[in-house]
Amino acid sequence: MRRLFPFLILFLAAEMTQAQQIEDAANGVKYPENLANWRIIASSYRQDNDTQRIILGNHIAIQAVRSATFEHWPKGSILAKLVWKNTQHAQWQSAIVPGKLVHTEIMVKDDNKYKVTGGWGYARWKGSDLQPYGKNADFAQECYSCHTQVIKNDYVFTSAAELPGK
């Protein structure tokens, strides 16, 4: 352990540096560090802006949505959406695969904290270097106003995809 100590310090310092490099959204929503390791909820693609997506959930969200009695997203649920530009597969022309990473979006559930945006905190980080979207906290109104279309689904567009063995 004694010998490992300097390496542990270096490792923690590197982790902290990485964490510091990703700016919070202007409404205070933090980028969840481990997001690319989260489990899947669904995929989708959009014909209007030529993108495809994978929607992931943190532990709270996955536990909720995969339970047989799922009804609502509990406090602390985070949904993450990775959005890529559509690109044609070089060896299979009818297959459309992820090109450039456009942005990473999250929704964090907290009815009190995010009361003005329907109980969800919204954030988006642009590109692979995760630049926060929006000049000030008002950006979240843009997200919210669009998500009001699915108010009956607790402002969430995503439904869980059917998983094997269910």
Place this chain on the structure above:
Amino acid sequence: MRRLFPFLILFLAAEMTQAQQIEDAANGVKYPENLANWRIIASSYRQDNDTQRIILGNHIAIQAVRSATFEHWPKGSILAKLVWKNTQHAQWQSAIVPGKLVHTEIMVKDDNKYKVTGGWGYARWKGSDLQPYGKNADFAQECYSCHTQVIKNDYVFTSAAELPGK
């Protein structure tokens, strides 16, 4: 512990029953139990058969593909592809989301064991009840013959999608 013992037995029995319900593919490839909890490699959608997909990897595959020096899939890598029929989102017409689960496919890397199919063991289970595809082991030739188009990419169509923070 003593009181928990009967429940533990019941739990294990239930788990074993579930495992037994999923038949091996005709070439002996086993369905990986925990597949829906694996981490993402990419997404895709196909215009020729109107489906969309999420491609996941087991621990060995993810560790390899996410390393800075990734060159080949090591022995024990498993790639899994969940395939859904495309369906229009009810509240957002240009968004195409997962409908019915069509099938779950895997590729298992073992150069010796699966020599006749290019070092990969192929399998497909149909529908949400995971019925193995193919009447006998020859079904894998069908997979293999199509995958020879990407022999230069070690028979793998999927490239890892760009992840945030990379």
